[in-house]
Amino acid sequence: MKARGFAFEITARDGLARSARLVTPHGVIETPAFMPVATFGAVRGIAPDELERLGAQILLSNAYHLHERPGEDVVARAGGLHSFTGWGGPWLTDSGGFQVTSLAARAGIDEEGVTFRSPHDGRCRTLTPERAVEVQEKLGADVAMVLDECVSDDVVTPTLRARAAMERTLRWAERSLRARRRVDQALFGIVQGGCSAALRRMSARATGALGFDGHGLGGLGLGEESARREELIAAAQEELPENRPRYLMGLGRPTDLLQAIALGVDFFDCVIPTRNGRHGLLFTRSGTLGVRNARYRDDPSPPEEGCDCPTCSRYSRAYLRHLLHVNEALGARLTSVHNLRFYFRMLEDVRAAIRGHTFGALRANAADSRGGTP
């Protein structure tokens, strides 16, 4: 990696799956790693010291949302995201490309960039590749993402439209690299290409040749079937430089993570653990549990037997059900804590399995116990 203070070292392999250490100026991340989503610089209701204890290694925030509020200059004057938020470990910021280019009705996209009406104050904003880099350099995350054009509802997107977006994303990638000023921030390119494996392959080969510090896989998880997604991820992975981190953007369920890890993906982010938690959907090793259900009214058991999280060690399903029913903020917090711990623990198990060459068995067991496709 070219950015100063960074290194990426693959420490174990099991088939295409791999475990690595990403060294950043704010700490070392063991991969495969899951990044909790802190859209506005905080994981909903969860404090940084709790995230540390749960096993979080890196948080993801959103440059577009932070640009709107409080503004990147406020964050910069506070010394960047690390000192502004109280999470001093590694940060990654997304450019906001997904948010602004997928708001199709509100956005106008041309070669220069994206013009859109802010849902916050109704004013028009223009986001260009250069501006996305500038905003993220001010926010000061360890890893920044380029502005990409994400074609929404990829399943039915004609290849022509997907090809145009992929090619524009590539031109924007080159502009992003030229706009770069900071040497202590990693910049990741993004692979697009809709639902075409051929386009994904072209995008990965061309993006990979530009010299980014790592690569994101964008525009996935938008409705395509699991088997198709597997093919698209595999096509991109074969073309991407082996010695750089790979990040599947915005996905997903535990089975989605295991599928991508089997293909060599290193990083993930998703709102599922926290959002599902707020809605009372708890992940357990034997499947999901809808804790608002009447059947748990008198259930004194913890959400998941054998779980080491603070929620499972102190609270019952009956109490969580009650808190969610009366809209008590502590309920959303305790369920989010459990789900985050479920994800972190799953990835701890995955890393151990890759080291022990048992990742295939872990994945098969997980699929069996959840009754889902692997």
Place this chain on the structure above:
Amino acid sequence: MKARGFAFEITARDGLARSARLVTPHGVIETPAFMPVATFGAVRGIAPDELERLGAQILLSNAYHLHERPGEDVVARAGGLHSFTGWGGPWLTDSGGFQVTSLAARAGIDEEGVTFRSPHDGRCRTLTPERAVEVQEKLGADVAMVLDECVSDDVVTPTLRARAAMERTLRWAERSLRARRRVDQALFGIVQGGCSAALRRMSARATGALGFDGHGLGGLGLGEESARREELIAAAQEELPENRPRYLMGLGRPTDLLQAIALGVDFFDCVIPTRNGRHGLLFTRSGTLGVRNARYRDDPSPPEEGCDCPTCSRYSRAYLRHLLHVNEALGARLTSVHNLRFYFRMLEDVRAAIRGHTFGALRANAADSRGGTP
């Protein structure tokens, strides 16, 4: 005190102010003490282990709200509030008298009890003194409160109406004592009497003679002036048994607490620290701070210099302002944590001052630094 497992021992005096130890089956409370409000069995967004670390000794919940959801039988089957909620220390439950009798338009009050339409499901409910005792015995708090008739907007209440409510509260108090079944739960009577010192005195004398384990002062903080309230509290205190705990219900601001402590009050509860926190109003020793204000946009200082709370040790005014502006749940949580710690620390200082016979100076300094009336 008559309830089994309880003792109340006054350990220091400074004028009328006093510091005591209340022994309960679930722990010892040093008074004067502040009880955070956990309406539905949780302090909004704050976990029991955090409350312990902040210095909470006893929590207050509301029998009326818990009766509605999840129902006292659910709590009883879970082993009572202590095991249902994860807060294993002392609990006090209010009967709900204030909530149902002050909902004047929705409630019909007669000698039997209060009939009201539930704001939750629109159905009619009847709450009697006996039922209030039964519900609270099932909830299993360490301290239960009798059902009282609270006349709303006391300032303009004619004495006749205040007298009738006070006398009914007294008859209900006798019925509550007869309805009592548990021997391991303390039961407190409640002094009423509107804005008349003579009525307050009569109520305190008669209630105090009934043999309750302690006494609440109800129907205050409803708009009366501070000097009037001082007179009303003093009148009641002179008539109440000296050797039983005294609890000023629902009040209030720091200066309200200091005023009542000077008159010999031992217990307090109020939503102010948490509710003000959620609205961005922070208590500090040099006055309140509205952290949403634009002037704090770039302020890297903690909410209060020298504060030992988790919020002040890790977060800036600028970050709290941002979190509150984007309605991030962590913001309400961090501000509530600071305000609760402010209250607990103030009462720690008060107890030390009573022991050292410097309470008068503490109160005068607090008034000076806040520029308010003592």
